[in-house]
Amino acid sequence: MTANPNEILREDASGQVLIRLRGEVDLSWTQDVRRAVLAAFDAGKPVGIDLSAVDYIDSSGIAALVEGLQKARAQGLGFALVAPSAAVRAVLELARLDQVFKIVANAAALTAPA
Amino acid sequence: MNATAPLIEVDKLDAWYGQRQVLHAVDFTVTSGEIRVIMGGSGSGKSTLLRHLLGLQRPAAGSVRLFGVDMGKASERERLDVRKRIGVSFQGGALLTSLSVGENVALPLREHTDLDESTIRIMSRLKLEVVNLGGFQDLMPSQLSGGMVKRAALARAIVMDPRLLFFDEPSAGLDPVVSAELDELILRLRDALRMTIVVVTHELESAFKIADTITVLDQGRVLLTGSVAQVRAADNERIQDLLNRRPREMQVDAEAYLRRLTQEQT
Amino acid sequence: MSALERPLQGLGRATIGAISGVGYAAMLLVESLYYCVAGRRLGQRVRLAAIVRQMREIGVDALPIVALLGFTVGLMLGIQFIASLAEFGAQSQVVVAVAKSVTREFGALITAILVAGRSGSALAARIGSMSVSQEVDALAVIGIEPVRYLVAPALIAMLVMLPVLTIFANAVAIIGAALYSAPALNVTPSAYLLQTLSLLTPGDVWQGLSKSVVFALLITLIGVSTGFSVTGGAEGVGRATTRAVVLSICWIIVVDMVFSFFINR
Numbered sequence: 351m352t353a354n355p356n357e358i359l360r361e362d363a364s365g366q367v368l369i370r371l372r373g374e375v376d377l378s379w380t381q382d383v384r385r386a387v388l389a390a391f392d393a394g395k396p397v398g399i400d401l402s403a404v405d406y407i408d409s410s411g412i413a414a415l416v417e418g419l420q421k422a423r424a425q426g427l428g429f430a431l432v433a434p435s436a437a438v439r440a441v442l443e444l445a446r447l448d449q450v451f452k453i454v455a456n457a458a459a460l461t462a463p464a
Numbered sequence: 465m466n467a468t469a470p471l472i473e474v475d476k477l478d479a480w481y482g483q484r485q486v487l488h489a490v491d492f493t494v495t496s497g498e499i500r501v502i503m504g505g506s507g508s509g510k511s512t513l514l515r516h517l518l519g520l521q522r523p524a525a526g527s528v529r530l531f532g533v534d535m536g537k538a539s540e541r542e543r544l545d546v547r548k549r550i551g552v553s554f555q556g557g558a559l560l561t562s563l564s565v566g567e568n569v570a571l572p573l574r575e576h577t578d579l580d581e582s583t584i585r586i587m588s589r590l591k592l593e594v595v596n597l598g599g600f601q602d603l604m605p606s607q608l609s610g611g612m613v614k615r616a617a618l619a620r621a622i623v624m625d626p627r628l629l630f631f632d633e634p635s636a637g638l639d640p641v642v643s644a645e646l647d648e649l650i651l652r653l654r655d656a657l658r659m660t661i662v663v664v665t666h667e668l669e670s671a672f673k674i675a676d677t678i679t680v681l682d683q684g685r686v687l688l689t690g691s692v693a694q695v696r697a698a699d700n701e702r703i704q705d706l707l708n709r710r711p712r713e714m715q716v717d718a719e720a721y722l723r724r725l726t727q728e729q730t
Numbered sequence: 731m732s733a734l735e736r737p738l739q740g741l742g743r744a745t746i747g748a749i750s751g752v753g754y755a756a757m758l759l760v761e762s763l764y765y766c767v768a769g770r771r772l773g774q775r776v777r778l779a780a781i782v783r784q785m786r787e788i789g790v791d792a793l794p795i796v797a798l799l800g801f802t803v804g805l806m807l808g809i810q811f812i813a814s815l816a817e818f819g820a821q822s823q824v825v826v827a828v829a830k831s832v833t834r835e836f837g838a839l840i841t842a843i844l845v846a847g848r849s850g851s852a853l854a855a856r857i858g859s860m861s862v863s864q865e866v867d868a869l870a871v872i873g874i875e876p877v878r879y880l881v882a883p884a885l886i887a888m889l890v891m892l893p894v895l896t897i898f899a900n901a902v903a904i905i906g907a908a909l910y911s912a913p914a915l916n917v918t919p920s921a922y923l924l925q926t927l928s929l930l931t932p933g934d935v936w937q938g939l940s941k942s943v944v945f946a947l948l949i950t951l952i953g954v955s956t957g958f959s960v961t962g963g964a965e966g967v968g969r970a971t972t973r974a975v976v977l978s979i980c981w982i983i984v985v986d987m988v989f990s991f992f993i994n995r
Contacts, residue, residue, distance in 0.1 A: 377577065377625070384583065406658065408625040410579065413586040440656035445593050518871050544773055547873035558868035560860075572872050576773070620872075 358386045367393050368432070368457050370400040375411035384414035391421055396428030398457055401438045412441060419451060430454045469532060470495045471628050471660050472517060477526035479512050479684075486512045487684045489526065496627075499654055499661045501671040503695075504681035505706065513681065514632060514664050518552060519543060530628070548576050551621030555632040557613035559605040559620070565592070566601025569620045576624065591619040595649065611642040618646075622653065629653065631663045635670045643667070647674050668707065672696075680706065754959070755951040758877060762885045765878040774875050780883035788849045788884075789891030793898065795848070796841055800899035803840055804906025807831060811907075812914050821915055828907040829926045830934055837900035838938040839986055842945035845892060846978035850953040853884055854974035857957025858967040866958070876958075885950045892946035893939045900938065941989050945982050952978045 356373030367390045375383060390397045399415060401407070415431065422429030430452040434442065442448040474492035478485065486509045494500045504510045515521045516528050519535040528535045530546050538546070559568045570588040573579060579587070592598055595615040605613060614634065621629060631650065635643035647670050653659050665671050671678060678695045680687040682702050688695060695703065704710070769775045811824045857880055860866050866876045908922040915922070956974040960966045 380583075381579070384580070408657070409587045409590050409623070410583060410625075412590060413583045416586050416590070417582060444652055444656040445590050447590075515867075518867075520867055520870060540772060544873050547871055550871065552868070552871045554864045554868055556863055558864040560865055560868070561863075571874075575872070575874055 358383060360386065360390065362393060363457075366396045366398055366428075366457070367391075368398045368400055370403070372403040374405055375407040377408060377410050380408070380410040380414055383411060384417060387414050387418040388421055390418075391425055391427060394425075394427070396430070397422060398430050398432045398454070400432040400457065401434040402432070404435050404438050407438050407441055409441075409445075412445065412447065415451070416447070428452075430459075432457055432459075471531060472662070473527075473529040473532075474513075474517070475527045475529075477513070477516060477528060478524045479509070479516060479521065480524050481512075485684060487516075490681075490684070490686055492679060492686065492689075494660060494662060496660050497654070497658065498676040499650065499663065499674050501675035501678045502662065502664045502681060503666065503668075503671050503678055503706070505666060507683070508681040509684040510664050510666075510681050511632070512684075514630065514662075517662070518550075518630065519546070548572075548624060549626055550628045550630065551624065551626035552630045553614070553617045553621040553632065553634070555636060557605070557617040559613060559616055561605050563605075564601065565597070565603050565605060565608065565616050568605065568616065569601070569623050571620065572624050588619075588623055591623045592616070594622070594653075595619045596645075611638050614638065614646065618649070622657070622659070625657060627658075627660060629659045629661045631661065633665055633667075634663060635665065635667045643670060650674050682706075751955065755955045758881055758955055758958075759885070759947065759951055761875075761877045762882040765875065765882050766886065769878055769882075773873075774878045776878055776882045776886070780879070781886050784883045784887035785891050787852070788845065788887050789895055792845060792848055792891075792895060796844060796895050796899050797902050799840055799844060800837065800902035801906040803836055804828070804832065804903030804908075805910050807836070807903070808907035808910035812911055824907075824911050824915065825922060825925050826929045828911070829904060829930050832903045832907070833900050833930060833934040834937045835986070835990070837903055838896045838942040838945065839982070840903075841892065841896045841899045842942060842949065842982045843979055845888075845895065845945075846949045846982060847975055849888070850949040850978045851971045851975045853950065853953030854957040854960075855967055855971045856880075857954055858960035858970045859964075861958060861960050862963055862967060881950070881954045884954065885947075888946040888950045889943060892949070893942045896938055896942040897935075900935070937993055941986060944985060944989070948981045948985065949978050952981065 356375070356379055357371075359370040359372070361368040361370065369386055369390055371383065387397070387399065397418065399418065419429050431438075431442075432454055433456060434453060439448065442451065442453075470493045472492065472494040474490055477487055477490040477492070479487035490509075490513060492513070502510050502513060512521070516523060516535075517530070519528070519530075522536050527537075531549060533542050533546050535543060535546065559565070560571070563571065566588060569591055570584050573584045573587060577584075589598070589601055592601055595618050597612060597615050597619060600608070600612070600616070605616070608616060618631070621631075634646045634650065638646070650661060650663065651674055654661055661674075663671070663674060672692050675692055677689060677691055679689045680695060680698075680703055687700055687703055688698055690698070696707065698704070765772075765774055766776050807828050808824065811827045812821055815821050815823055815827070857866070860880070866880075869876045869879055904923065904926055905919075908919045908926070912919040912922040917925075953974045956970045956977070960970045962969075
């Protein structure tokens with residue numbers, strides 16, 4: 351098991367903002383994740399959160415995603431989780447949030463009409 | 465911390481209640497990711513062992529280590545750090561009756577984190593959803609049924625995403641359907657949140673369903689620690705008595721018996 | 731020999747029990763003060779909101795009953811002093827007699843006994859039932875020191891509110907006495923009150939207040955320590971509640987006497 355450094359990458363494309371999360375999303379840095387997710391709406395474009403490289407997410411991480419979805423709804427923007435890893439899916443399913451979030455297979459699907 | 469180091473290490477633990485010794489040199493080890501069931505009849509010492517694991521009682525002899533920290537010798541700060549990483553669901557729930565269900569679940573977050581109020585709200589309600597109590601956050605504990613209290617207590621126990629979860633008698637006093645649901649939930653928690661779980665129970669059915677490994681306690685001694693299959697196959701007479709719900713055969717020590725009957729009160 | 735041995739053993743056990751009880755209460759006191767001072771650094775902050783809630787329950791909610799009892803006691807003192815001092819033709823001394831006995835003695839005593847019955851018992855019952863239902867254990871394993879969460883706020887609130895209630899009781903009792911005595915002395919109630927103020931020294935008031943601080947410690951520590959040592963389910967909680975009230979009142983009266991003796995020597 352290689353130690354995965356935690357990081358947040360933001361990619362501003364023409365039609366969307368993509369936040370790539372990496373590593374273990376836990377209480378020690380979810381405040382940063384939350385800020386990054388909420389800040390992504392500045393551009394006024396749909397937001398995707400890429401979770402394919404996340405090995406573990408705790409409920410404070412999930413809470414940040416929920417707040418993102420809430421903000422997206424308020425601003426009428428699209429919000430989707432992109433390719434969540436198995437670990438993330440398991441947590442989403444535990445709280446039945448897989449039925450609440452829009453989950454897409456890749457970033458390209460983000461801009462496709464819902 | 466080393467990933468392969470055991471989360472719980474108990475070494476030659478003795479415990480006394482007054483003159484009576486309730487634990488005799490108990491050794492007990494739990495490694496990361498397993499579901500361990502501590503099984504035993506009443507009076508087997510399983511509750512006392514749990515109280516020592518939680519640091520509620522100090523060992524008379526021997527040591528208890530959680531995450532490598534000796535709970536008997538740790539400073540207050542170290543103990544607090546350990547306690548932030550464990551969750552406990554008590555037998556009777558032990559929800560604070562002066563707080564609503566939602567406030568109970570949010571209590572550890574409020575006390576130990578500087579999270580945003582909205583994050584705390586979402587996290588605690590999320591955990592209520594996980595235990596199928598979504599929308600019940602404004603009720604008071606006295607308004608809940610027994611099964612709901614247990615589930616709310618579980619939500620509070622897991623709200624900080626503990627690495628290590630203790631569950632005291634999950635199925636005691638519940639109807640079979642609710643208790644089966646709780647067993648299912650314990651398995652899902654381990655898989656999704658990667659928790660290590662220690663369950664204390666006397667319910668065989670539930671123990672066999674959820675356990676990776678079982679420790680059988682009897683009269684303060686560890687009879688056996690092993691997989692479900694090993695426990696089922698054990699030829700120890702007391703274990704077979706437990707499995708088959710046979711009343712134990714009392715060996716009568718004539719001298720001691722007579723003394724108990726006739727001795728004047730001390 | 732055993733005829734003598736039995737009661738001696740009982741006496742010994744009771745003594746050890748009493749000493750360990752005092753020791754336990756002292757430990758709770760030291761720990762609460764420690765958390766008040768160092769709690770923030772240890773991640774065990776004593777919450778202001780909790781103190782304020784306790785202050786309301788102990789102090790504000792008790793105002794009506796303190797007013798009623800204070801007034802009644804004042805009235806009673808007025809009646810008694812007028813009657814007994816009239817025998818010596820010394821009715822005019824009623825003002826000073828009431829003023830000093832209320833501020834030095836009765837204000838603090840009546841308030842403390844009342845609060846012991848109301849809040850000392852409530853503390854014992856609350857903590858007792860929490861011990862029985864494992865809520866105290868739950869707090870500990872969540873990482874909330876029960877002493878910090880349950881005892882420290884109550885102690886601070888009691889130390890603030892009991893003297894405040896005592897001042898209030900003093901005022902109401904003197905007004906009560908004035909309403910009865912002023913007509914008997916052929917003065918107006920306001921003239922009576924003005925004379926009272928001119929006769930009182932700060933020392934009189936301080937005597938009552940310093941006692942009420944000690945009473946506050948006694949009520950809280952006896953209430954919480956009996957609460958924590960509850961065993962035996964709901965019945966045990968009931969026993970502890972009664973015990974807390976009886977013990978508090980006994981201690982209050984004994985300590986009051988000792989205090990009065992040393993201060994007035």
